[in-house]
Amino acid sequence: MAQPRLTGLEFSWFTKCQMMASNYAQHWEMVLEPDLGSLIQAVATDARTSFTGPQSMRRVAERLTLVADSLVAASDDRARAADVRREDGRCTEALQYLASQLASTAASVEAWKHASASATETSQAPSA
Template structure:
């Protein structure tokens, strides 16, 4: 499966998510749900201010989900992992899936707002 290329803004959001994930994996004390929601809210504001809108957020969500799935597949290969590797993989996957869900929700929110605005204008 080929992954679509991310735009510069999408790459920025994705990289910010990766930093959050790495901090979470290696034990930074944080409220993961709150941190992912904050990042998605920031990305939503950026998307609204650009031509990116919901499709852009969906591409980033798909990339987070794809990476999470790859980590799960790699962790399932028991011969290549230790129990600690599986714990790290589980935390990694959890964080990436949380980001994917947050970005997808943001895309749905933008799409809903756009439909409401179009309806009001018509």
């Protein structure tokens, strides 16, 4: 089944995530949490200003999961060199981490947006 196209903002997030995962795969001294965590925070900041922010984060997370799954399927080829398999494994790990972080952060962004909307409605309510 073909996936729906990503919006411009979603595509931007997706490519940034792919680039970070690729960097993580190729630079073996790189650590997942601090480097990729800062990207998640930047995406969350963007999502707060976007009307469909949380839904977009979930769509990007789904797409990253699909890419990670395709890497796992491709890594079943035993003819690959050990370094290539290790890089594929690290890339898969990074993509799965980013997908899970985006999905969980989407929930907190959604809660933030609901709280902000409620606070705005309360402050705009006419007083008697």
